[in-house]
Amino acid sequence: MHESLIRLAHTIKFYIPLPDLLSPIADPIESLQMLLNKHSFTAISLDAAGLIALADLSTIAERTALAGDASWFDILILAPGIHRQQTASEINRGEYPTTGALTSGYVFRIENQATVAFLQRVGQPGCLTTVQVDGVAASGNTLSRCLGELSSMTDILALVLYSAGIIMTIIAIVIVGLIRDFWALGVLCMLITARLLNTFVIKRRAKLTWKGAPEPGKMGDLLVLLSQDRWVRIKGTVDDLKAVASGQWLRDQTMVESFITAFATLLVYVSAAIAANASGVGSLTMASLLLVSVALLGLSNACTRNVKMFGRTLRVSDRPKAYHRRLDMADELIKESGRNDWAIGMGLILPPTSSAGVKVTV
Numbered sequence: 001m002h003e004s005l006i007r008l009a010h011t012i013k014f015y016i017p018l019p020d021l022l023s024p025i026a027d028p029i030e031s032l033q034m035l036l037n038k039h040s041f042t043a044i045s046l047d048a049a050g051l052i053a054l055a056d057l058s059t060i061a062e063r064t065a066l067a068g069d070a071s072w073f074d075i076l077i078l079a080p081g082i083h084r085q086q087t088a089s090e091i092n093r094g095e096y097p098t099t100g101a102l103t104s105g106y107v108f109r110i111e112n113q114a115t116v117a118f119l120q121r122v123g124q125p126g127c128l129t130t131v132q133v134d135g136v137a138a139s140g141n142t143l144s145r146c147l148g149e150l151s152s153m154t155d156i157l158a159l160v161l162y163s164a165g166i167i168m169t170i171i172a173i174v175i176v177g178l179i180r181d182f183w184a185l186g187v188l189c190m191l192i193t194a195r196l197l198n199t200f201v202i203k204r205r206a207k208l209t210w211k212g213a214p215e216p217g218k219m220g221d222l223l224v225l226l227s228q229d230r231w232v233r234i235k236g237t238v239d240d241l242k243a244v245a246s247g248q249w250l251r252d253q254t255m256v257e258s259f260i261t262a263f264a265t266l267l268v269y270v271s272a273a274i275a276a277n278a279s280g281v282g283s284l285t286m287a288s289l290l291l292v293s294v295a296l297l298g299l300s301n302a303c304t305r306n307v308k309m310f311g312r313t314l315r316v317s318d319r320p321k322a323y324h325r326r327l328d329m330a331d332e333l334i335k336e337s338g339r340n341d342w343a344i345g346m347g348l349i350l351p352p353t354s355s356a357g358v359k360v361t362v
Contacts, residue, residue: 049287050187050275053268055080059297064088065114066301068249068309070202075195076166079294082191083265085198089250092116095227099245100342102221102333107345110224112249118307118314123230127320128329133236133244134313158303165296172289176282183274184282188289190271197264201257205250208310211242223333225346231329235317243310 057080064070065088092113100107110116122129169188176184220238222245225231234241253261275286306315323329330348334340343349 049278049283049290050272052287052290053078053080053082053191054272056084057081057294058084058087058091059294059301060085061088061091062117062301063297064202065091065117066304066307068114068307069206070199072199073162073166074199075192076169077162077293077297078169078172078188078191078195078289079165079297080290081294082194082198083268085195085202086253086261088202089113092120095120097224097226098346099222099224100346102223102337102339102342103219105339105341105345107342110245112245112247112309114249114307114309115244115314116226119224119226119232119234120230122316123226123228123232124320125229127322128231128233129316129320130233130235130318132315132317133234133240134315135237135240135311155303155305158300158305161296161300161303165293165300168289168292168296172285175285176278179279179281181279181282184278184286187271187275187278187286190267194264194267194271197260197267201253201261202250204257205253207251208243209248209251211239211247214239215242221337223342223346229326231326233333234314236312240312243312244314249309 059079060074060077060081061084063074063077064085070085090113095116096109096111097116097119098107099110110119119131122131169192173185173188176188215238218238220234220236220241222234222241223231224234234245275283278286306313308314326348330343334343334349340349344351
């Protein structure tokens with residue numbers, strides 16, 4: 001059938017003069033392969049295109065913190081910084097802010113790095129930002145859970161950008177497959193494998209562990225003092241607040257998990273080393289994929305408004321309220337909560353003269 005169509009095209013061309021554009025129509029796949037072959041773009045030298053994957057960008061780690069976990073769809077997002085995904089636990093830049101419970105008076109620190117990173121992102125200097133923690137009902141439907149992983153970013157634009165990154169990877173694999181550039185295909189497969197291993201480890205580390213004694217139905221209200229005079233108030237049930245503020249987010253890696261992530265890191269470096277063997281088109285495809293994917297993922301992170309973690313959602317519920325002095329903010333919250341022990345413990349106000357011996361916890 002294939003040969004008959006070609007003979008028919010040549011016969012028509014013999015009797016009726018037609019442009020040479022008719023020949024590629026007989027076999028579009030062959031025409032595409034002729035257009036994009038290993039020797040195309042010979043004037044462009046991209047021998048070091050694989051080094052782009054070694055860039056120490058935190059885009060993937062930020063995505064992990066915003067999602068509160070890793071999704072299996074992430075393995076098709078190939079962007080620089082694959083080997084740094086496990087550093088998502090450092091996304092808070094070492095800050096563990098002082099926090100006071102307006103309902104009980106206790107003062108402590110939030111040590112959940114993803115939560116702190118989100119509060120750093122929404123907080124503004126000299127303003128009080130209110131964040132609501134909502135509980136999310138778990139679904140027993142497998143398809144719904146898979147879609148929930150993909151749509152962990154509630155903003156539609158963020159979801160579209162994230163999905164575009166997945167499509168870009170599939171297109172790149174198809175292109176290098178059509179031109180039979182097995183070096184480039186091998187590099188992409190190694191990067192996907194590295195993503196798969198890191199995703200597997202993140203999923204094991206992001207397990208709901210100790211969160212304190214349950215207090216069902218009880219409402220909580222927290223005030224968080226961040227650096228640069230950023231103040232955030234977190235509201236929700238006590239159990240929901242404990243889920244996002246207490247205990248661990250990502251536990252420490254076990255010995256086996258450390259070996260897995262080390263092997264994934266080596267895969268990224270080896271892929272950069274062998275990428276020089278790819279053809280011009282293959283190198284251009286890999287470089288374009290890495291650059292476009294990191295741009296799409298960065299825009300997706302920027303468009304993300306809510307953060308999901310352990311079945312809860314953190315979202316900004318009110319516009320930031322500006323204050324001339326921090327003391328004004330403290331006085332207003334003291335009147336609203338009906339107690340000042342939390343403010344004394346956080347060092348926002350001075351203790352009464354009669355209780356000058358009370359220690360201030362910061």
